[in-house]
Amino acid sequence: MRLLLVEDDNHVAAALSAVLARHGLRVTHARNGEDALRALLPGEEQEEPYAVVLLDLGLPDQDGYEVCGKIRTRSAVPVIMVTARADVRSRIHGLNLGADDYVVKPYDTRELLARIHAVARRTHSSASEPGTTALGPVRLTPETREVSVHGVPVQLTRKEFDLLALLALRPGVVYRREQIISEVWRTSWEGTGRTLEVHIASLRAKIGVPALIETVRGVGYKLVVPGA
Structure with a gap:
């Protein structure tokens, strides 16, 4: 931020x-x-x-x-x-x-x-405009905290949804690890880095769209809309 x-x-x-x-x-x-x-x-x-x-x-x-x-x-x-x-x-x-x-x-x-x-x-x-945000095959609805992929609902934890919603605010913009920790977990980077990596891995596995969340080595992560 x-x-x-x-x-x-x-x-x-x-x-x-x-x-x-x-x-x-x-x-x-x-x-x-x-x-x-x-x-x-x-x-x-x-x-x-x-x-x-x-x-x-x-x-x-x-x-x-x-x-x-x-x-x-x-x-x-x-x-x-x-x-x-x-x-x-x-x-x-x-x-x-x-x-x-x-x-x-x-x-x-x-x-x-x-x-x-x-x-x-x-x-x-x-x-934010009401309704659903389209991220390629992924649909994200902030108001109801619902996510679907190719029309199939995906169950995310609260932090997984917050993480995806944060990245989706500005597709293509790199969010630093420290910034994500501060925004999603409301705490400092110290001791929380591994938690972020685990949540990213879980989110990728549940969404099933490997190219959606890109790792920017040494910096952080960004959301890349497939086909955009």
Whole structure:
């Protein structure tokens, strides 16, 4: 999952980026509002859109509230305001401007990670079209958590379904092992690598379409739609 961190303090940004990276998040750092707005412009170099923006309010070039308002005029990306402004009035103002969440410094990084995943899940859910997703001979229905291959239902465990649904969000995009662990198991990579491999093997065996989930050696996995 790709994340934009808008923070003018380089030391704070470096420390937070390191923590987020350990949980499978790919962080781009913008030091001011102008850089943040520029980073959100669509471009060919942007291989994966940002899933969440972490926005500090005390920026050197413009107030974070102003930046949030500008983001909302051009993008639906979830925005989490991260600031030392703890008063209720500031929180209400931020949420009224279109922020999806508001976290007060100092914060527990576990809570921040949980909030990041929560707003990202809500966005994926609301952006997903209802009905069935076709992946070659595979049909996946998120609402009922049903999967079929060539019309035959396939019984998957909860984690197997979550794993397949994650990869199916962006066919062709490589998901790093750390990112998958963070998204599906809600934990860090340490000690969970073997669990991922076992689930991938089980998922492949149950689906019976060998080319559907491709291993990208040394990086992770991606979903390849047969015949696409």
